Amino acid sequence: MSHFFTVRKLRMAVIALLLVPLGLPAQNLPDLGDMSQADLPPALERRIGESLFRDMRVRERSYINDPEISDYLNRLADRLVSKLPDSRQDFQLFALRDPTLNAFAWPGGFIGVHTGLIVTAQSESELASVIAHEISHVTQHHIARQFAKRGEMTTIAIASLLVALLGARSNPQVAQAALVGGQAASVASQLAYTRDFEREADRMGLQMLDGAGFDTRGMASFFERMQRSLRFYESSSPAYLRTHPLTVERITDASARIQETSYRQVPDSLDFLLVRAKLRAYDGDAREALADFDNRLRDVQGNQRIAARFGLAHAALRLRDFARAQKEIDALRAEHASSPMFDSLAGRISLDAGDPATAVSRFREALNRAPHARALVYGMIDSLLAANRTEEALALVSDEVTLYTQDPQLFQYQARAAAMLDKRLLQHKAQAESYVLNGQIQAAVEQLELAQRAADGDFYQQSSVDARLREMRQRAVELKRDGL
Secondary structure, eight states: OOHHHHHHHHHHHHHHHHHGGGTOOSSSOOBOOOTTSSOOOHHHHHHHHHHHHHHHHHHOTTBOOOHHHHHHHHHHHHHHHTTSTTOOOOOEEEEEOOOSOOEEEETTTEEEEEHHHHHHOSSHHHHHHHHHHHHHHHHTTHHHHHHHHTTOOBHHHHHHHHHHHHHHHHOHHHHHHHHHHTTOTTHHHHTSOOHHHHHHHHHHHHHHHHHTTOOTHHHHHHHHHHHHHHHHHTTSOOHHHHHSOOOHHHHHHHHHHHHTSOOOOOOOOHHHHHHHHHHHHTSSOHHHHHHHHHHHHHHOOHHHHHHHHHHHHHHHHHTTOHHHHHHHHHHHHHTTOOOHHHHHHHHHHHHHTTOHHHHHHHHHHHHHHSTTOHHHHHHHHHHHHHTTOHHHHHHHHHHHTTTOTTOHHHHHHHHHHHHHTTOHHHHHHHHHHHHHHTTOHHHHHHHHHHHHHHOOSOHHHHHHHHHHHHHHHHHHHHHHHTTO
C-alpha cells in the first residue's frame, strides 16, 4: 500500500468520524464556508478533540493512565477556568510521559501536558501559567481562527491538520505526507500560533492566573527559561517554542502586564509537590531516583520534605523494597502529613507485597475519608479481586461506573469481575462500553452480540443490550459506508 493511499484513507476516516455523528455526509465533502465570518461550530470542535483524545488514549504509549496525575491537572485547570466569565467550555487535561518541556491544546478543550514540564517547573504558578495559556488558546478558538484568517476552513484542511497532529508524535513522515497529500501544505504553518494569538493567550492567561490567586511572575520565569533554552539549543529549539513562538515584543508586552498586577508570594500546593515527586520516582533508573530523594531529605523542610519522602517511598516500591517503602509511609504519618495519595500508596505497598487483606483494609479506611477518589477506587477493586472478594469488587465498580461514565478502565474492571463470576451478559456489555469509549465500534458490536446470546440477564438487562446493540450496529454501518 502506498504512503499516499495510507494517508488518504486515514484522512477520510477522520472526516467520517467527525461528520457522521453530526449528521453530515462524508461524500462530496462540503466546504464549511467562509470561517472569517463564523466560528468553527462548538459541537464540531468538541468532536475533533474527542476524536484525537480517543485515538491518543488507545495508541499513544506515552499516555499516562494515572488518576492522581490527571485529577491534579484537571483540578488545577478548574481553578483557573473558574475565573473566566461565563465559561461553558469543558476541559480535559491529560499527561504524556515525555521529557520535553511542552504542553499543547486541541479543539474542544483537550490539553496535553508533558511530564517534562511538570517535573522541571520551578513552582506551581509556573506550571499554572502554561496551562492558563493553553486554556486561552481553546477559549479563543485559535486553531479555527488560524484557518479563518486564510479562508482555509474546509473539511479537508481540518482533516489534514488532525492527521498531522496525530502523526507528528509517532511518525513524522506520515504527518508530513498528510499535510502535502491533503492539498494543505500551508497547514504546516498553522501548527504554530501567530504572534497576535500568542499575545492574546498571554493576556488572558495572565488574567486567569491572577484571578485564581497564583503568582503572575510564574509566567515571567517561564519566559526567562525559554529564552535560556533558545541560547542553549542553538540549532533546534524546544518543542514548546516550535508551536508557541517567543518574541521580544511578546516578552515585553507580558512583562508590562505582569508589573501591573500585585505581587504575591504563593506557596506550592502539596498536591503539586507530590505529583512532581511521583513522576520523578518513575523516571529513569529507580536506584538513582532513590538516592536522589535520599539526598533531598537532608536539605529540605516542610512540604518539600514531605514530597521527597513520598517520592522515596515510590522509588522503593518500584524496586520492590516493601520494607523501605512502608518505613517512609510510617514517617509521613509521624509527621502528621495527610493526603489521599499517601493512603493510595500505602494500599499499593500491601497489595504488591502479597497482602491483599491489609490492602483492602487500608483502601476501605481511605475511601471513608475520600469517597470516590479514583486512585483509591482502582486500588480497592484490585485488592478485592486479589483477595477473591469478587462480589464486593463488582458491587463497587458497578456503583462507580454510574459516576464516571467516561472511564474505560472502570468498565474493564466491571468486565473482569463479571467474567470471574460467570455473569456473561454483564461481562460482554461492560467490555463493549469500554470499546465504545475508545472508539472501537465494531469490537463493541461483537461484544454486544455475545451479551445478547448470553441469556443470563433479566428482562431489563436484555432490553438494554438490545437497544445498545441497535445503536452500535447503526454507527458501525455509517462508519463502514464511509471507508472506516
